[in-house]
Amino acid sequence: MTDQVIINEVGLRDGLQNQPVHVSTDDKARMAEGLVAAGVKYLEPVSFVHPKAVPQMADAVELTPRLPKGDDLHYTALVPNLKGYERARDNGYPTVGLVLSTTDTFNQRNLNMSLADAVASCKAIIAAAKRDGVQTRTYISGAFACPYDGPTPVDVTHTLTRDMLAAGSDEIAIADTIGAGNPQQMKDIMAPLIGEYGATPFFVHLHDTRGLAAAMAWAAADLGVRKFDASVGGLGGCPFAPGATGNVATEDLVYMLEACGLKTGISVEGLRAVVALASEATQRPVGGRILAWIKSQEERGRDICIS
Amino acid sequence: MTDQVIINEVGLRDGLQNQPVHVSTDDKARMAEGLVAAGVKYLEPVSFVHPKAVPQMADAVELTPRLPKGDDLHYTALVPNLKGYERARDNGYPTVGLVLSTTDTFNQRNLNMSLADAVASCKAIIAAAKRDGVQTRTYISGAFACPYDGPTPVDVTHTLTRDMLAAGSDEIAIADTIGAGNPQQMKDIMAPLIGEYGATPFFVHLHDTRGLAAAMAWAAADLGVRKFDASVGGLGGCPFAPGATGNVATEDLVYMLEACGLKTGISVEGLRAVVALASEATQRPVGGRILAWIKSQEERGRDICIS
Numbered sequence: 001m002t003d004q005v006i007i008n009e010v011g012l013r014d015g016l017q018n019q020p021v022h023v024s025t026d027d028k029a030r031m032a033e034g035l036v037a038a039g040v041k042y043l044e045p046v047s048f049v050h051p052k053a054v055p056q057m058a059d060a061v062e063l064t065p066r067l068p069k070g071d072d073l074h075y076t077a078l079v080p081n082l083k084g085y086e087r088a089r090d091n092g093y094p095t096v097g098l099v100l101s102t103t104d105t106f107n108q109r110n111l112n113m114s115l116a117d118a119v120a121s122c123k124a125i126i127a128a129a130k131r132d133g134v135q136t137r138t139y140i141s142g143a144f145a146c147p148y149d150g151p152t153p154v155d156v157t158h159t160l161t162r163d164m165l166a167a168g169s170d171e172i173a174i175a176d177t178i179g180a181g182n183p184q185q186m187k188d189i190m191a192p193l194i195g196e197y198g199a200t201p202f203f204v205h206l207h208d209t210r211g212l213a214a215a216m217a218w219a220a221a222d223l224g225v226r227k228f229d230a231s232v233g234g235l236g237g238c239p240f241a242p243g244a245t246g247n248v249a250t251e252d253l254v255y256m257l258e259a260c261g262l263k264t265g266i267s268v269e270g271l272r273a274v275v276a277l278a279s280e281a282t283q284r285p286v287g288g289r290i291l292a293w294i295k296s297q298e299e300r301g302r303d304i305c306i307s
Numbered sequence: 308m309t310d311q312v313i314i315n316e317v318g319l320r321d322g323l324q325n326q327p328v329h330v331s332t333d334d335k336a337r338m339a340e341g342l343v344a345a346g347v348k349y350l351e352p353v354s355f356v357h358p359k360a361v362p363q364m365a366d367a368v369e370l371t372p373r374l375p376k377g378d379d380l381h382y383t384a385l386v387p388n389l390k391g392y393e394r395a396r397d398n399g400y401p402t403v404g405l406v407l408s409t410t411d412t413f414n415q416r417n418l419n420m421s422l423a424d425a426v427a428s429c430k431a432i433i434a435a436a437k438r439d440g441v442q443t444r445t446y447i448s449g450a451f452a453c454p455y456d457g458p459t460p461v462d463v464t465h466t467l468t469r470d471m472l473a474a475g476s477d478e479i480a481i482a483d484t485i486g487a488g489n490p491q492q493m494k495d496i497m498a499p500l501i502g503e504y505g506a507t508p509f510f511v512h513l514h515d516t517r518g519l520a521a522a523m524a525w526a527a528a529d530l531g532v533r534k535f536d537a538s539v540g541g542l543g544g545c546p547f548a549p550g551a552t553g554n555v556a557t558e559d560l561v562y563m564l565e566a567c568g569l570k571t572g573i574s575v576e577g578l579r580a581v582v583a584l585a586s587e588a589t590q591r592p593v594g595g596r597i598l599a600w601i602k603s604q605e606e607r608g609r610d611i612c613i614s
Contacts, residue, residue, distance in 0.1 A: 182563060182566035182567050183525040183529070183563070183567060184566070184567035184568055185566075185567075187529070209600060210562065210596065210597055210600045211521060211559055211562075211563075211595070211596030211597060211600070212521055212563055212566075214518060214519055214521060214522040215521040215522040215524070215525040215563060217522070218490040218522040218525060218526060219525060219529070222490070222494075222526070222529075252518055255517070255518075256489060256490070256518075256519055256522060259489035259491070259492075259519075260489050260490060260491035260492075261491055288518070289517065289518030290517055290518060293516060293517045293518070
């Protein structure tokens with residue numbers, strides 16, 4: 001197992017898409033620069049969805065040329081359908097994220113399609129991307145639980161994953177979209193898949209809604225998963241639900257994985273500057289748990305508390 | 308591996324010992340009743356330390372007869388030395404918790420003894436307890452890191468653990484006293500010990516200071532550990548350090564372990580009532596992360612946020 005970890009920063013996309021305060025293209029470009037300065041190499045800054053559905057993503061075309069450039073930087077755009085895929089490709093994205101939810105209800109709400117139609121749509125996008133030389137990462141959304149239908153049977157997640165890999169998806173992101181999973185479920189989902197395909201194709205996408213994102217990330221890392229989505233400051237989640245936090249905070253994931261001896265290449269101090277930008281841009285306090293601890297240490301100076 | 312988990316509630320002791328607001332014996336008795344009503348069977352309500360050192364524990368003798376009674380309830384008292392042990396025994400405690408820190412500095416600060424003297428003191432207490440028919444649980448304090456000397460080499464924790472088991476300690480609590488450990492370290496410490504002794508003798512004692520308590524608890528549970536300390540509401544830690552949170556919250560640990568298919572016998576809703584008592588008694592808001600989520604769900608009613 002390698003000790004190198006890939007962290008795909010989704011704060012600009014998943015983190016901002018639900019924010020009630022409009023975030024300007026300028027602020028997004030500044031955040032992207034800060035993330036890259038902190039060592040982030042993988043970013044998902046936009047989705048090509050209808051601007052009426054997700055107004056915060058309406059500036060995808062304007063933002064794209066303003067993102068930091070570099071041969072070592074890897075950008076993904078999220079696409080809901082074939083039309084979105086074509087826009088992502090035409091705007092130069094080398095990787096696209098596809099969304100496939102685990103239930104009919106969730107696909108209807110997310111994509112206005114049945115599960116069967118969503119599967120067919122993903123296969124069509126994967127086929128088109130193969131022709132165009134674009135990489136595909138398929139998100140199995142609600143892999144742990146559906147917000148409408150409750151816990152997802154592990155067989156459903158496995159079947160959709162295998163189906164998408166067979167269709168040629170380069171990567172699969174196993175997504176706990178609503179933060180309702182647990183580490184045992186992570187093990188039940190990932191262990192057989194890793195046994196079958198190795199760890200390389202798999203991303204894990206976590207939300208910290210119920211406080212279990214770190215435990216689930218560890219369960220995945222312990223099985224060999226080395227690719228994670230995360231969102232600077234823990235941006236994301238539903239802004240209208242106090243306590244329903246967002247994606248796992250990039251700084252928390254980086255702190256834990258580095259403490260465990262893995263290498264992310266990302267600096268927590270560097271992320272802290274982006275958290276300050278994000279708090280300003282979204283007009284609400286954000287920030288992972290490790291930043292609260294660092295702040296408390298700074299406030300206390302050298303005094304040490306034994307308990 | 309059994310799916311039954313023992314959770315030793317240490318909120319009344321570790322959780323309250325550092326609180327700046329005096330908590331009355333009445334409030335402690337009410338909290339103990341609430342904990343037992345929630346399904347808690349193991350409690351560590353007192354320590355027999357000098358009242359000048361820890362004023363919040365000065366009422367140990369008064370509190371003891373006011374605790375709920377029952378054949379299925381298991382009480383532990385923490386003791387710093389032989390004199391404390393004798394007081395615990397004379398007050399009817401069937402189990403005592405001993406404290407052995409991993410460094411000279413930490414033992415000096417905690418017990419006013421060198422490491423060698425602390426080892427000798429623990430052995431003397433264990434021998435006395437054996438004669439008296441009292442069970443012993445030795446806390447390896449700073450098993451992951453010392454607040455003064457930094458990370459603890461795994462060999463140090465292993466050597467002290469083996470030494471105390473050889474001396475006849477019935478149980479060992481591997482304690483991340485300052486919440487500075489990580490799940491890989493948990494694995495490095497626990498896997499060889501469990502290989503050698505099985506999981507039965509081992510407790511794990513966690514603080515959530517840097518947000519990794521759930522991940523560490525999962526790492527331990529995944530290896531077969533079935534005994535955990537926890538503190539209702541996440542009481543504990545240093546009250547003068549914002550962000551330096553206390554013990555892992557009992558409700559968070561119960562939520563995670565039950566979600567993972569283990570059985571704690573404890574109700575999160577029942578604990579919630581005790582959290583309310585604890586917030587009132589300590590005059591500060593306490594409560595684990597799962598309670599924030601439950602509260603947000605209640606505030607939102609049936610509206611569901613997909614993200």
